[in-house]
Amino acid sequence: MITSSKSEFFFSVLMAIAGAVLLISLFGHMQFNIEALQFRVSAQISEKGYTVVELPPLGTVRAHTHNAPLSLSVRLENIDLQSIQRFLNHNTGRDEIIQQSKTVLRQVAAVFIAKLLALALLGGVTGVFITRKGSPPKYIAGALAGMILAGGLLAATYFTYDSSAFRNPQYSGVLRMAPWMVNLAQETFGKIELLGENLSIIAENLNQIYERVDSLQPIGNETEEFKILHISDLHNNPAGMDFVLQVAGLFGADMIIDTGDITDFGTPLETVLLEQLNHIDIPYFFIPGNHDAPAITEKMEQIPNVTVVKGLVEKYGLTFYGVPDPSSTTSAVTPPDLSTIPRLTRQVQESIDQLGPEKVDIALLHNDKMARSLAGYVPVILFGHNHRMEIHQQGGSILINAGTSGAAGLRGLQTKQIPYSVVLLHFHPGETGKKRLVAADTISVSNLEQGFTLNRIRFDIPPEPD
Template identity: 30%
Template sequence: MSAPTRGDDIDDDRRAGRRLLHGALVVLLACTTAGLAVVGLGGVRRDVGPVTAQVSLAITAHAGTEIALPPVGRLTMDTHSGPFGLRVGIEEVDLTQARELLQGSAAREQAVRQLPGEVRSAVRALVLRSALVALLAAAVACALVFRDLRAVLLGTGAVLAVLLLSGAVTAATARPQAVTRPTYTGLLAQAPALVGAVRNARTDFGAYSERLAQLTSDVSGLYTRLQTLPEGAGEESTRVLWISDVHNNPQAYALVRSLVAQYDVQAVVDTGDSTDLGTGVENSQLAAIDDLPVPYVWIRGNHDSPQTQAYLETLGNVRVLDDGAVVEVAGLRLAGTGDPTFTPVKQVQPQQGAGAEALTRAGQQLAAAIERSPEPVDVALVHQPAMAGPLHGHVPLVLDGHVHERRDRVVDGTLELTQGSSGGAGLRTLDGGEATPLQLSVLHFDPATGQLVAVDDITLAGIGEQRVSVERRPASSYPTTGDDEQEEQEQEEQEQEDEQR
């Protein structure tokens, strides 16, 4: 037997190098295929509480947990380290179950008991599925490419080792407390400020309510003095209280109740935006409307949802106007339609131009309905001024809101009045916002003709201020708007409406 030569040693080194390279290629192929399979096929869909979530793993340099809540943003939590990040996407929400959680303590207690188990079950299912998908993908890829059992075993073994190592790193670096310190992106970036506002709201709003009650009593004296003025509307007039844009300010309805009693009004009209987001939770603020002793005529604003409208339709004294409906209240014929847009969040808007077209079209449809009415309509109700243009010349009076400031104009014989915010722009002002006044109006109509006689504009100072005023304007005092002035005003209104939305 001959001794090994130097040539044999070189051949052995080459064979060893080829084996090493072959093994590296096997491991690289197995791990790459496994990683792609985990990301693409390893997710699971599970019900967790009231939501249906897609839970998956992502290969990333920044691990941790990320929860996507389209379209409002995402939460990121530094829950662990390692090559795999946990990604949760909310696909569906069971609104009935969510409502029960928010409204019922028993349902909340049950959810608190069940939720940890549901989360653990979802994570276990994710880990098991991801591991099986990774191993199967690695084995199939190695078998197809190398056609060698040893390559299959090497590839799957390498993937198994990576999975076990990743699991050990994740367990060793787990930081459960990180779920209490999420990072917000998108619209959710406003969440911390909102939480702070809610914490301060109870104290601030209690003091505000006391001041508002005193201011409300002052209005009564001012109104009594107004009745003695030469242009007083007289006790025989039909009086209607007009409000708009309450935006979840619960004290607004207490103010409405007081004014209904003090002025002996026959009806209340509301030109929309009673809520901020149009959720079912906000309906609890609207329950106070049912206690008012007079009819309440309401149209939907761009912050009110069909769910908001459906709830108000269940209240006995509420008359919801939509799609050109006409109702007779307190001897007056009123027609109205809801806002065709639903834009409770500024960053979520319709396609550019689509919103304006929808508003104009809604105004045109209401004008056509008024023309078809067998009896003349006295007042038309819309939410946004952009809806009022097609109504000019078709009805004596148009009432709208949306822009949170009073405006007026007369075009083609139609008086268009725009109301401010009767809720002082809502509770958002408690979070350091500008003190917006509460603005309401008492409209006086001739009971024989249904024509507007006078308007009492009531203004109560916003949070942190103490002022109250009542100004009476005869209907004949509103100036007529020329064509050029009308076009300029409509352009300014559209720009401000875009900002409001």
């Protein structure tokens, strides 16, 4: 009889522990905010003690931080862009941000621990209740078993926790392909302001060289001239954006054409960087690239003077035909399947043919392979994607790749090998009055120490012998 009572008691304790584990797994989570960022923290019983940071849609960062069989997860749930903008406008210092975040995290940790202990207590009581043989001593024992389980796990997590494990974490999703982001945040963001200042000086010097080139290689009546600044692949570089806007102003560009990848991951957070475009006073044509998700396209459509070109658009007597990158319709940061390029290109070729001969003056694309396949169909083809500036003629078409106007984005801040590059296109009225491309100025800032190059290519005169 004593043995039977002990068995029932131990069974009740076992069910209490199971109940505590179940309730912690089902309800062991809570939401909290740090300024404009909303997070969700959760705890799960697991074989190993991992801490997981989830950053949708980029992926996860995971590290084996403690010995207790408890997995902790922190997920970025939402970003309030308006709050971020207000926060940035207040110019809050880095130390103040860190201190505020630590205060919030301590408060969240205290509340979360209390919730887990309460869930464990309730789970222990629930486990005993399920046995249908509960009695006050058993309920008390169940509650204590649940509390001891949760308290033990939390104590073991606290005393064995090693945050340095994140120096060598495991990545998944897009982050698995970009571990450079961790070092980037620590080492290169401080360079942006200096980059902006240096690029501003370079732009001024470029303008002086440009005026000399104009005097040495004049290309007709300036009053009839129409200038388009072709840029591409800014990849979230605010210094690159400032450089582009300054060059457009100094060189008197009448419009800007951006052939895609203005962002890196196409997330809503990156739309904050597009606020710089609110200050432009000339038309800005944009073709989404494979890094520009629907959220980016939607934001661009809301900015004054910005036109997202999808199909046929007429402006200033020129007819443009825009082909957004196929990958820009999803949130996945991937280039289009190469096997689909021929089919997509045929569709574009058929669409241009249906518009009639010489209807389209300039084709705007992001993908370089699709652009080259359109040679012979359109007089001028502008594109980007591969970060290599080039100009060549093929099949009666002039193909122009602006390279990367943001020096491959924030990644470029870690190297001096990738240049900032833009192309200034000069159009003059032809014999029929229709604007035609007569010259292109390639501008490349090799790096901030070695300077820049500016080269003029003429299309209205035969090329000089080598």
